[in-house]
Amino acid sequence: MLKFIKGHMASIDGIEIFPLITLVLFTTMFALVLVWVFSLKKAEIDEVSSIPLQGNDN
Amino acid sequence: MSMELEKFEYDNSIVKKFIIVTALFGLVGMLVGLIVASQLAFADFFNDYLLTKYISYGRIRPLHTNAVIFAFVGNALFAGVYYSLPRLLKTPMWSKAFSNINFWGWQFIIVCAVVTLPLGITTGKEYAELEWWIDILIALVWVVFGVNMFMTIIKRRERHLYVAIWFYIATFVTVAMLHIVNSFELPVSFMKSYSWYAGVQDALVQWWYGHNAVAFFLTTPFLGLMYYFIPKAANRPVFSYRLSIVHFWALIFLYIWAGPHHLLYTALPDWAQSLGVAFSVMLIAPSWGGMLNGLLTLRGAWDRVRDSAVLKFMVVAVTCYGMSTFEGPLLSLKSVNAIAHYTDWIVGHVHIGGLGWNGFMVFGMLYFIIPKMWDTKIFSDKLANTHFWLGTLGIIFYALPLYWAGFAQYFMWKEFTAEGYLAYPNFLETVTQITGMYQLRVLGGTLYFVGSAVGVYNLWKTAAQGTFLPAEADEAAPLKTIYAAKKGEHWHRWIERKPVQMLVVSLVVVAIGGLLEIAPTFLIKSNIPTIDSVKPYTPLELEGRDIYVREGCYTCHSQMIRPFRHETERYGEYSKAGEFIYDHPFQWGSKRTGPDLHRVGQKYPDSWHFKHMRDPREMSPGSIMPAYPWIIEDDLDRSLTLKKISAMRTMGVPYEEGYEDYVYAEMDEQAQGIVDNLANDKVKIDKNREIIALIAYLQRLGTDIKNQNIEE
Numbered sequence: 006m007l008k009f010i011k012g013h014m015a016s017i018d019g020i021e022i023f024p025l026i027t028l029v030l031f032t033t034m035f036a037l038v039l040v041w042v043f044s045l046k047k048a049e050i051d052e053v054s055s056i057p058l059q060g061n062d063n
Numbered sequence: 064m065s066m067e068l069e070k071f072e073y074d075n076s077i078v079k080k081f082i083i084v085t086a087l088f089g090l091v092g093m094l095v096g097l098i099v100a101s102q103l104a105f106a107d108f109f110n111d112y113l114l115t116k117y118i119s120y121g122r123i124r125p126l127h128t129n130a131v132i133f134a135f136v137g138n139a140l141f142a143g144v145y146y147s148l149p150r151l152l153k154t155p156m157w158s159k160a161f162s163n164i165n166f167w168g169w170q171f172i173i174v175c176a177v178v179t180l181p182l183g184i185t186t187g188k189e190y191a192e193l194e195w196w197i198d199i200l201i202a203l204v205w206v207v208f209g210v211n212m213f214m215t216i217i218k219r220r221e222r223h224l225y226v227a228i229w230f231y232i233a234t235f236v237t238v239a240m241l242h243i244v245n246s247f248e249l250p251v252s253f254m255k256s257y258s259w260y261a262g263v264q265d266a267l268v269q270w271w272y273g274h275n276a277v278a279f280f281l282t283t284p285f286l287g288l289m290y291y292f293i294p295k296a297a298n299r300p301v302f303s304y305r306l307s308i309v310h311f312w313a314l315i316f317l318y319i320w321a322g323p324h325h326l327l328y329t330a331l332p333d334w335a336q337s338l339g340v341a342f343s344v345m346l347i348a349p350s351w352g353g354m355l356n357g358l359l360t361l362r363g364a365w366d367r368v369r370d371s372a373v374l375k376f377m378v379v380a381v382t383c384y385g386m387s388t389f390e391g392p393l394l395s396l397k398s399v400n401a402i403a404h405y406t407d408w409i410v411g412h413v414h415i416g417g418l419g420w421n422g423f424m425v426f427g428m429l430y431f432i433i434p435k436m437w438d439t440k441i442f443s444d445k446l447a448n449t450h451f452w453l454g455t456l457g458i459i460f461y462a463l464p465l466y467w468a469g470f471a472q473y474f475m476w477k478e479f480t481a482e483g484y485l486a487y488p489n490f491l492e493t494v495t496q497i498t499g500m501y502q503l504r505v506l507g508g509t510l511y512f513v514g515s516a517v518g519v520y521n522l523w524k525t526a527a528q529g530t531f532l533p534a535e536a537d538e539a540a541p542l543k544t545i546y547a548a549k550k551g552e553h554w555h556r557w558i559e560r561k562p563v564q565m566l567v568v569s570l571v572v573v574a575i576g577g578l579l580e581i582a583p584t585f586l587i588k589s590n591i592p593t594i595d596s597v598k599p600y601t602p603l604e605l606e607g608r609d610i611y612v613r614e615g616c617y618t619c620h621s622q623m624i625r626p627f628r629h630e631t632e633r634y635g636e637y638s639k640a641g642e643f644i645y646d647h648p649f650q651w652g653s654k655r656t657g658p659d660l661h662r663v664g665q666k667y668p669d670s671w672h673f674k675h676m677r678d679p680r681e682m683s684p685g686s687i688m689p690a691y692p693w694i695i696e697d698d699l700d701r702s703l704t705l706k707k708i709s710a711m712r713t714m715g716v717p718y719e720e721g722y723e724d725y726v727y728a729e730m731d732e733q734a735q736g737i738v739d740n741l742a743n744d745k746v747k748i749d750k751n752r753e754i755i756a757l758i759a760y761l762q763r764l765g766t767d768i769k770n771q772n773i774e775e
Contacts, residue, residue, distance in 0.1 A: 060537060
């Protein structure tokens with residue numbers, strides 16, 4: 006009976022690679038973003054984060 | 064270096080237009096919501112005095128969801144973007160004409176929805192009910208919005224793209240992708256189309272869309288607005304810009320995978336379910352990162368929250384965002400989902416998000432923008448306070464009764480007696496038990512609605528006492544056209560400086576998730592275990608199914624029995640993926656206000672269904688289902704039947720060639736059989752009535768494998 010809800014994918018070649026791709030992709034991306042974020046300089050960050058506060062509608 | 068400042072003007076009139084329709088459609092959408100809530104809470108009153116097909120629950124519940132999502136929140140999104148984007152980029156919107164096409168096009172779409180949905184013109188897919196040509200209009204208007212936004216970004220005078228703009232870009236790109244992929248449908252006529260996908264695939268695509276509509280229509284644009292308006296209202300930069308970058312990338316990457324958590328324990332393949340759960344749980348990190356970033360922006364300035372209506376609304380909004388993004392991952396755990404799915408808990412959950420996060424963000428934003436654009440102060444702080452408290456109480460009175468109702472109903476569904484029988488075998492008992500909660504929910508909705516009306520009045524008076532500034536002057540130095548990268552500059556600068564790169568990278572990030580999640584299900588077409596005895600619907604059943612879709616039966620009835628003992632005891636054999644291969648669109652539903660219908664076929668005699676549709680209380684005293692007298696009175700429109708058969712064949716449903724020659728004869732024969740059955744039970748009815756087709760469909764449901772001996 007369980008064959009109706011389990012093992013749909015069994016006959017696709019290499020299906021087990023999908024979750025692995027997912028994990029690798031996300032971890033890589035997350036690591037890259039972290040590296041980048043922590044390499045940003047304070048002055049740069051202050052400059053960008055003050056953009057909304059410029060202008061004459063404050 | 065020439066630093067000559069250029070003068071330019073921001074266009075406030077387009078923002079004003081969007082604000083007006085936001086307020087208008089907000090009130091209308093909430094009012095429709097109140098009506099549908101009342102239909103459940105005071106069913107007898109509506110059946111006795113207000114029974115008309117055009118406001119039947121199944122037709123106007125989609126009207127409510129479409130109105131609040133696309134008309135209220137959608138117009139607010141445009142208002143917010145058209146206000147903040149030019150100011151963040153120090154340039155006016157690229158094209159006034161495009162801004163206006165965006166505005167009028169969107170309003171036209173809303174009018175189309177207001178007309179078609181009550182008429183029962185629907186695709187039958189939740190949150191994507193609008194018919195094919197409206198889908199095309201939506202795509203066109205959305206592209207106009209995107210082009211206008213991108214050209215503005217390209218013409219900017221501020222080199223950096225502030226994080227709010229990333230959220231806007233991700234919104235545009237992803238919504239475009241989701242809408243187009245989910246809207247593949249084959250038109251049969253101007254007012255009727257079938258989803259290109261069937262069954263399991265349709266469900267997966269639909270909830271990939273549905274969940275990410277929440278993510279990229281209701282969340283990302285409002286996070287962008289949060290990153291703009293909270294710093295402005297608090298007059299200090301965001302707590303951590305670094306965190307906002309991590310927030311952005313992690314959120315858009317993770318969100319796109321989470322859709323399958325809407326389909327746990329269904330016939331959806333196991334691996335897709337698990338993937339959805341894993342990513343949903345991970346989502347809590349970026350969501351809470353974003354929430355904390357918003358709230359911590361106010362550190363050391365909390366005293367301002369006391370005096371600022373803008374901040375008050377936004378603080379509660381962000382808090383509600385935190386609550387619903389904690390609840391979301393919780394609900395996607397399989398064990399919790401087993402309880403919550405199909406119950407009112409989900410409805411409570413989405414309204415924390417809808418009323419709290421979206422609604423309060425919108426009003427916070429309006430309380431900020433309107434005094435600025437009309438050069439005045441808020442008309443009455445007292446009224447703003449009243450609005451705030453009515454709204455907040457409204458959210459609580461809305462959500463709590465539904466949490467209660469959800470749990471109460473679940474525990475009644477699954478309770479067994481000592482002898483091993485269902486303690487509440489009659490589904491209706493579990494409904495009448497919670498009507499008190501439905502009534503309390505109406506109270507909550509009313510509080511929120513009255514609060515919003517007070518708010519709109521206050522904003523109206525604010526505008527009336529000020530003077531509208533149609534254009535606002537500003538000046539800034541132009542960007543140098545050739546920008547030499549500084550030595551040692553970080554690589555991300557490359558993305559950040561160039562909006563097109565940003566768009567491409569965002570698209571890649573969200574497309575990866577979409578592809579990896581959906582592609583396998585397309586590969587498995589031949590791998591969904593086909594069940595020999597599952598046959599296409601007969602023409603009469605197909606027409607009956609279209610009536611089922613038209614009346615929005617899926618808004619209250621599921622067609623998906625989960626593999627739990629209490630469900631198989633109550634409804635019968637659990638649902639298999641292979642049973643839905645001819646279902647364009649799938650009708651699994653997401654809420655059981657009434658019982659599951661997947662195995663209702665042959666459970667009752669034809670006359671039971673006839674009487675039940677005429678007046679459900681005749682067969683089930685105390686039922687809150689509306690009566691459907693028009694289905695009994697109206698003749699079935701058979702003019703499209705042949706086209707429907709051939710459309711189905713185009714999509715791979717194996718109707719033999721030449722079948723059209725005897726379709727009508729077969730319909731007549733099947734209809735006559737039902738008429739005879741009814742006559743035996745002393746019900747006289749013409750065989751051309753809609754009810755005959757509907758009975759044919761209902762009696763077919765789930766029967767294909769009923770007498771099958773399924774091998775282990």
